[in-house]
Amino acid sequence: MIDDPTDEERAEAEALRRYLDGEAAPPSAELGATVGLLREAAGSGPVSAGGPGSKAPGPAPVDGLREARRRERRRTTIWPYAAPALAIAAMLMMVFIPPAAPALPAGPSPEQLGNAVRVMAAPAPLPERLEALHEVAAAERARVVAILRSAPTDRAAAGLSGLVLAEKLRLPARATVPRPDAGVR
Amino acid sequence: MSRAAVVAIGMALILACEPEPDGPVARWASTVAWLRSSADGYLQSGAVTDAELELRRALAMPMPTGAKGEGLLQDVDFALGSVLLLQGRAEEALVVAKRGLDRSSAPSVFVANLHALRGIALEARGHAVESAEAYHAALLIHEQLYNDALARAQTQESPE
Numbered sequence: 001m002i003d004d005p006t007d008e009e010r011a012e013a014e015a016l017r018r019y020l021d022g023e024a025a026p027p028s029a030e031l032g033a034t035v036g037l038l039r040e041a042a043g044s045g046p047v048s049a050g051g052p053g054s055k056a057p058g059p060a061p062v063d064g065l066r067e068a069r070r071r072e073r074r075r076t077t078i079w080p081y082a083a084p085a086l087a088i089a090a091m092l093m094m095v096f097i098p099p100a101a102p103a104l105p106a107g108p109s110p111e112q113l114g115n116a117v118r119v120m121a122a123p124a125p126l127p128e129r130l131e132a133l134h135e136v137a138a139a140e141r142a143r144v145v146a147i148l149r150s151a152p153t154d155r156a157a158a159g160l161s162g163l164v165l166a167e168k169l170r171l172p173a174r175a176t177v178p179r180p181d182a183g184v185r
Numbered sequence: 186m187s188r189a190a191v192v193a194i195g196m197a198l199i200l201a202c203e204p205e206p207d208g209p210v211a212r213w214a215s216t217v218a219w220l221r222s223s224a225d226g227y228l229q230s231g232a233v234t235d236a237e238l239e240l241r242r243a244l245a246m247p248m249p250t251g252a253k254g255e256g257l258l259q260d261v262d263f264a265l266g267s268v269l270l271l272q273g274r275a276e277e278a279l280v281v282a283k284r285g286l287d288r289s290s291a292p293s294v295f296v297a298n299l300h301a302l303r304g305i306a307l308e309a310r311g312h313a314v315e316s317a318e319a320y321h322a323a324l325l326i327h328e329q330l331y332n333d334a335l336a337r338a339q340t341q342e343s344p345e
Contacts, residue, residue: 108294110338113331120301120324129305130267133298134225136327137260140294141218144256148214 013065104146108139209249217243217257224264233268240265255288259295262288266302275309282306297326 005013018024108116112135119132220243227236243261248254262285269278282303290296304319 108330108334110331110334113294113327113334116297117324117327117331120320120327126270126305129301130270133263133301134267136294137263137298141221141257141260144254144260145214145218148252148254148257149211 009065016065104150105139105142107143108136112136112139210252210254213246213249213252214254214257217246217254217261220246221261221264224268228268233272237265237268237272240268256293256295259285259288259293259299263295263298263302266299266306270302270305270309275306278306279303279310292326292329294327294330297323297330300326 015024116132116136119129124132220239224236224239224243227233227239240261244258244265248258262281266278266281266285269275269281282299285299286296286303300319300323304316304323307316307319
């Protein structure tokens with residue numbers, strides 16, 4: 001559904017029609033420059049066909065003017081190209097730029113290590129000595145596990161998922177996993 | 186419901202909420218770490234036998250090729266040796282400590298702990314001299330790591 005032309009558009013179309021029909025001189029350089037576009041938009045038929053007072057079928061000069069202006073706008077703006085370009089750039093960034101790696105745990109602190117040294121050097125009871133050592137080990141373990149967990153993905157070689165699931169669900173792994181030192185002693 | 190069961194259910198829930206790691210190495214490390222934590226939970230609740238079982242299961246997990254997870258296994262060895270010591274099984278703890286030390290000799294917290302474990306076990310067996318040597322080895326590594334950590338902390342405080 002095409003909107004009714006405005007008074008300005010009517011005046012421009014009428015002036016153009018009169019010019020194209022040889023009834024008047026070019027009304028302005030700007031309108032004269034749109035003649036090529038108007039011919040292209042209107043096809044090979046009469047340029048003014050469908051206009052006010054014309055009985056020939058075809059697009060009205062007002063429509064031709066609108067089409068010409070639309071094309072002009074399209075040439076002078078980058079918006080129709082900017083949106084898909086931005087979308088493609090975003091997709092490329094998501095594919096090629098890896099997410100920021102989480103910071104690794106720092107490992108045992110000087111205080112924890114110092115405490116382990118102090119407890120080891122002193123005649124402390126067994127549970128106290130072990131507790132200090134376990135504390136240091138826990139901090140180091142967090143760091144080591146984080147490093148191992150960030151190992152490169154190798155889905156093709158993955159063969160432990162079923163075992164992990166069994167571990168999670170506490171399936172009869174106790175019965176199926178052999179003791180590592182079975183038969184050693 | 187026993188405290189051990191509550192601990193086990195809690196650990197399972199925590200693990201279930203964690204995103205699944207990607208590769209076999211990551212999965213292996215996560216599972217071993219989980220079993221190690223589960224054993225700690227059992228220990229805190231006094232279920233020493235269950236803790237030992239969890240640690241043996243962790244050691245039975247096949248380590249993926251090229252995982253470089255000897256440190257993690259040494260930590261499990263240390264935990265297992267500790268459990269054995271708490272049960273008065275010093276001879277077995279000694280075997281476990283030796284196995285852990287055979288995995289790697291690179292100075293680390295885990296190796297130092299295994300030396301300390303060996304020292305405690307030897308002390309319990311009445312081998313005073315060997316025990317002192319093992320303690321000394323542990324102290325040397327812990328001291329070196331302590332100095333390194335201290336130097337690192339000072340560098341971070343004053344980067345200029």
